[in-house]
């Protein structure tokens with residue numbers, strides 16, 4: 001064994017990181033305050049999309065994530081026998097702007113790869129027979145996929161256990177505190193064999209709670225905001241493709257147009273999910289991961305705009321999760337903490353943790369162990 005690392009947080013990011021490190025022969029203890037995947041990862045709706053272009057480091061990261069996903073799904077199935085529900089099902093874009101000018105929407109996807117073609121009203125009627133909204137035009141986008149988030153957690157957890165990661169769950173919150181001028185220590189119900197953790201490297205991958213785990217760490221707070229996202233399950237057969245659409249509502253203040261964007265998604269059980277794209281900013285100290293009445297009403301209004309009023313009776317589940325949003329421009333927060341070489345960060349994946357989490361885990365492992373530089377735009381602000 002080369003060395004030992006503690007990973008805090010067992011969502012898609014922490015589990016992927018623990019697996020990566022273990023595959024590099026590192027001794028790994030993975031600690032979670034609750035249980036594996038109990039944060040945003042389980043609440044995700046499992047959409048993976050190739051980026052429209054690759055002209056910034058974050059879009060390049062998304063492209064890498066997109067390309068690595070089929071390999072990861074196959075590896076996990078081979079290692080564990082668990083099928084994570086990866087399916088490159090393609091997407092249908094029927095956003096308002098796309099319907100107005102589909103050719104322009106095609107032009108906005110210069111490097112997405114795969115097939116992109118305009119769909120007529122007749123094509124859409126045939127592809128989406130349960131949709132009652134009048135559709136004029138849309139796009140088919142081949143490079144969109146979906147995965148089953150719960151199966152993903154089960155497979156990553158199993159892969160970690162099989163390779164020898166020690167997983168410790170239900171520990172309650174663990175904090176990281178500064179010691180002296182350049183060291184750290186862990187405070188909380190840390191397993192006793194990790195008592196001398198001051199010598200070990202620690203990676204904080206605790207989703208939105210990474211900020212609260214580091215409250216007293218100089219030089220500055222981790223720039224991370226909690227943003228709630230909600231979704232519903234519908235007793236409506238899965239669409240053949242992921243459908244992205246707009247549903248403007250008075251209760252949604254939306255200057256950029258992103259908050260009125262929703263997705264109707266083929267669920268792993270053959271029924272369907274419907275989720276919003278952006279979600280609601282939450283109070284920083286005590287955000288709630290409980291689904292809300294307002295969230296349900298907004299999702300229902302979006303569903304009604306596709307399926308009519310009777311859809312209310314077809315809601316079979318409603319849930320929420322807190323997305324970790326990095327508050328500095330450029331993508332997730334990855335790398336070592338300024339002035340504390342023992343402490344590494346892997347969070348801030350916001351809306352794309354399933355897509356890029358496994359790729360960022362590899363980046364962090366390579367940076368920690370081999371000194372491979374992480375793009376500057378993801379680094380922790382000093």
Ligand SMILES: Cc1cc2nc3c(=O)[nH]c(=O)nc-3n(C[C@H](O)[C@H](O)[C@H](O)COP(=O)(O)OP(=O)(O)OC[C@H]3O[C@@H](n4cnc5c(N)ncnc54)[C@H](O)[C@@H]3O)c2cc1C
Pocket residue numbers: 008009010011012013014031032033034035036037038039040041042043044045046047048172173174175205206207208209210213228229230231275320321322323324346347348349350351352353354355356357
């Ligand atoms: C409704 C919704 C839909 C989404 N849909 C998609 C999607 O379609 N595609 C996509 O790519 N992304 C999606 N996301 C975003 C994605 O879920 C997140 O980016 C991703 O799950 C973040 O993973 P994480 O491992 O960083 O955090 P989390 O999954 O939140 O995991 C953090 C873990 O850390 C633990 N923890 C917390 N504090 C501590 C502590 N102090 N010590 C130890 N452990 C701690 C928690 O218990 C938790 O298990 C969605 C999110 C939501 C809410």
